[in-house]
Amino acid sequence: MITVLVVHQQSLQRLGLRMLLAARPGLTVVGETATEAEAIPLTDRLRPDVVLMDGRGLGTGGIETVRRLARSSRVLLLSTTGHDTHASAALRAGAGGFINPDVTPDQLTAAIHTVAVGDAVISSDLTRELIDVVRRQRPVPVNAPAPRLEALTERERDVLTAVASGCSNAEIAEQLSIAPTTVKSHVSHILTKIGARTRVQAVIFAYETGLLHPTMAPHPTMTPRPSPSYRVMSDAA
Incomplete structure (x- = not known):
């Protein structure tokens, strides 16, 4: 209960x-x-x-x-x-x-x-707006040092980039040619390393550290499409 x-x-x-x-x-x-x-x-x-x-x-x-x-x-x-x-x-x-x-x-x-x-739940439109807020509030130079980001392996950075672009675990697995369970494990390790409790906080971290930049094109799943208005940002996605 x-x-x-x-x-x-x-x-x-x-x-x-x-x-x-x-x-x-x-x-x-x-x-x-x-x-x-x-x-x-x-x-x-x-x-x-x-x-x-x-x-x-x-x-x-x-x-x-x-x-x-x-x-x-x-x-x-x-x-x-x-x-x-x-x-x-x-x-x-x-x-x-x-x-x-x-x-x-x-x-x-x-x-x-x-x-x-x-896990976290948020509307796809609101996700986009929040990312824009982060960009405006805390712009990060492309070459800015990011000590916490350095704690992530190259594969974990790939996974975090995909997460921050709006991909589900299944989409990340297909994109990186790895198993969904492996993606889930990577996400769990990422959250632990960056001190985040939710997937949404991981998205904010990716923009604040400069892993993604405003000039980078979003993943196709970030564009409006005929799906439920609320997307669960879940490690079980």
Whole structure:
């Protein structure tokens, strides 16, 4: 059973989310609160698997809240856009991803299950926007030193490049002519070496260290296509 704490300033939204999640198999709502400040002690006391939190207009204080919540629980943010300059900061702080408040109950349930096991879920459009935010906020010269990047083997860099370009494990396996299980192992080692908890953080790392640059063409899977609006960035993909 996955336990969830709901954090939303609007009482009607909290009620709706609690009723929706309580009716879904495998989920139980252990608490709710209207404020970010109250979410921290509640999380410390209840230890929910996932904190479902309103991420719209997330400010500096909200980023610190995400960082503190992520120490003991997974954090899934409800947000309509990635243009917010705090979006990438929230991911660096440990958020498991963003999901649009207009998603269906099935999509929200799937997102919570995905985040609960340590993977990330995010819309393909939002992924692109967040990458653009990272590029604007922290441009990295092509020849800039990247000590942490040097910890990766050549094959791990190839895998990380593909991950940051939007490829699933199956696509990476085909592209590099290796087994999907080998890709999964490489991804796990990469996350450990760079100190990332999620695949989304690995994408940000790839751009911040200069492994990928704005002039590099994205992988074909990054272009819009008729697929589900939300793509799970999962090690099991």
